[in-house]
Amino acid sequence: MEEPASALPLSEAEIERRSMAEEDPNGNEHGAGARSSTVPRWGPQHAGAKELAQLYSPGKRLQEWICVILCVCLVVINFFFLMLHFSMDHFSKLIVAIFAGIVTADFASGLVHWGADTWGSVDIPVIGKAFIRPFREHHIDPTAITRHDFIETNGDNCMFTIIPLAHMTYKFITNSPEAIYEAYAWDCYVFCLGIFVTMTNQIHKWSHTYFGLPHWVTILQDLHIILPRKHHRIHHVAPHETYFCITTGWLNYLLEKIGFWRNSEYVITNLTGHKPRADDMKWAHKME
Numbered sequence: 001m002e003e004p005a006s007a008l009p010l011s012e013a014e015i016e017r018r019s020m021a022e023e024d025p026n027g028n029e030h031g032a033g034a035r036s037s038t039v040p041r042w043g044p045q046h047a048g049a050k051e052l053a054q055l056y057s058p059g060k061r062l063q064e065w066i067c068v069i070l071c072v073c074l075v076v077i078n079f080f081f082l083m084l085h086f087s088m089d090h091f092s093k094l095i096v097a098i099f100a101g102i103v104t105a106d107f108a109s110g111l112v113h114w115g116a117d118t119w120g121s122v123d124i125p126v127i128g129k130a131f132i133r134p135f136r137e138h139h140i141d142p143t144a145i146t147r148h149d150f151i152e153t154n155g156d157n158c159m160f161t162i163i164p165l166a167h168m169t170y171k172f173i174t175n176s177p178e179a180i181y182e183a184y185a186w187d188c189y190v191f192c193l194g195i196f197v198t199m200t201n202q203i204h205k206w207s208h209t210y211f212g213l214p215h216w217v218t219i220l221q222d223l224h225i226i227l228p229r230k231h232h233r234i235h236h237v238a239p240h241e242t243y244f245c246i247t248t249g250w251l252n253y254l255l256e257k258i259g260f261w262r263n264s265e266y267v268i269t270n271l272t273g274h275k276p277r278a279d280d281m282k283w284a285h286k287m288e
């Protein structure tokens, strides 16, 4: 089947037809896709979704717990050091650092999400089951994420930030006050990047949650400070080939316009011969 050159622009009706209705909390089976015989049945009853959910192991759970605990401790320690060394001299640089940190986190979320959605497979030893499996599950059962607890939602993102945050703590402990002053704006940038990378999957979970969200979260979504629900829905249109950024989503329109993901896929396919989303398609079409 020929894939369209671009996933955009799609009409509201087309998004509705090709994606799963999420306003129903957990049923997931009444969407337009489920009613059509040509489109796989999405949601927790999908054969692939059931198989993928069962692959969540106790070892994986332990890794997530360790990452969450380490990450939370390091965030608290570094926040304390940043407060301790704060001076008004840094104020203007601080604003730039925070903004740059958020934009970088959004791009990083897109890159990791695109990489895991598009390449590799659940069959790759260790990495496949631990880190690619959640991405496959998310496409065929998008609201499974709303049933994941805090540890399962945030464990992997916490893992990414441990080393940079630990390095920052080490610098605060060993560097001279002058060196800390010099590096302050950079450390604020890394800290803000770390915070937003850590929070990305929680923000992503909120973008799938249509019931019972705290009011302040919906305000942040409506202001597009964090990923809005309507915006992320564009990604969840089969075959899931655009709008990969899931922290704020600020970069999605631009990256789509310049064909960033399409062109990257073109280059990788030419270099390696691998077809984008081959494994994702395999799971989507899994039948009982």
Ligand SMILES: [Zn+2]
Residues within 6 Å of the ligand: 113, 117, 135, 138, 139, 235, 240
């Ligand atoms: Zn995806």
Ligand SMILES: [Zn+2]
Residues within 6 Å of the ligand: 138, 142, 204, 208, 232, 236
């Ligand atoms: Zn999603």
